[in-house]
Amino acid sequence: MIDKSSPLPIYYQIEEQIKQQIVSGILEPGDMLRSEREYAEYYQVSRMTVRQAINNLVALGLIYKKKGSGTFVQEQKIEQALHGLTSFTEDMKTRGLEPSSHLIDFKIVPASQGIATELKIKEHTPVYEIKRIRLGDDVPIAIETNIIPANLVLGLTEEIVINSLYNYIENKLHLRIGNATQIIESATANKTEAELLEIEKQSPILLIERKTYLTDGTPLEIVKSSYRGDRYKFMININRT
Template sequence: MIDKNSPLPIYAQLEEQIKERIESGNLKPGDGLPSEREYCERYGISRMTVRQAINNLVNDGYLRREKGKGTYVAEKKLEQQLQGLTSFTEDMKARGMEPSSTLLHFEIVPAPESIAQLLSVGQHEPVYRIRRIRLADGKPMALETSHIPANLVPGLTPDIVAGSLYQYIEERLRYPIDHSNQVIESAAAGEMESRHLSIPAGCPILLIQRDTFLKDGTPIETVKSAYRADRYKFVTTIRR
């Protein structure tokens, strides 16, 4: 029920009720919510009040809107700690999820100037260009484009990159991966991200640029990833 005499605003009461149903499991990911009109009639409140509660829950990641369809309970976001360098495969397995990849492109190309600088190779030296959709339990999580020096990492094949690239580098080639530099920023999904991640164009995504290095400082990979912002979030501990 809504207590109109409560000091807690009506929109906040409705927000808490919906959130409680989600957290208790009464509303599950993918379930549709009643329309704004139904909430208005059920509680005798204004549409503006209902809209504010729904907007807050969308912004907090509890709900998602589908244009022309309605409002649905969102999938719970996966958290990735920003401590420790792990591959996508390692990260998903640590969560008890089944990682997989859909390989879109695998080719050796002359290194463009920008990629050559990041990998410390000569311009036009051969590099692998690998584009994959990364999935967890069969659901698309990220669109990833990697560049790797072909002379440094010989023998890559589509079958190898279908699994864990880091595992191949460390266990087969015996190269010790040491650290990476990573930049994360927000962006809107373009046509390519929309198509491969099954999200509408313009939806928020997390863009990640990661440059990975061996123990001796040699660059081993530069990768750009577009993560679904409705399914992924990054957390870190900051100490004073």
């Protein structure tokens, strides 16, 4: 129970008790919390006090609200380190998750002027345009669109891109992937993104645009991704120079 004589705010005491239940495993990912009314009755406080505690836990990413259903314990976010270039498949396997993909679109189209400039190819040169939903343990994590020169990466098929694209490029075509530049920005999910990622519209997402190069400097791909903000986070080690 809470100590109403304590100098600590009541909402903070409630917040800490629920947090401890999550950290200790009493409340597990996916478990539904009590309603605000039930917590208010249990602690003998106002619903407004409970709401403040719940909102703080939502802000911390420990729980989430699902409209019309209730409040649930959040799954642990998948952390990707930014000090190395890895594929989605490699990221998932490193964390003990089973990677998979759902192919939305796979086609060859002529490169627009902008795409041609970025990939250092001639305008109208054929490029693959591949759009996939990337999943970890069957949970949608990201929507990913790859644009790849068709004359550089030969023989791509739908079956190949459903699995690991980098594995095919490196082990079948023997192309050496070198480095990439990556831009990350925050956004909110539009209707299509929300449906594909199975989240609420306007939920936070991470927009990531990456350009990948072979070791000889040849542009390999442009990747545009929308990651679920509630399931993914990035980590980087920074040294003072």
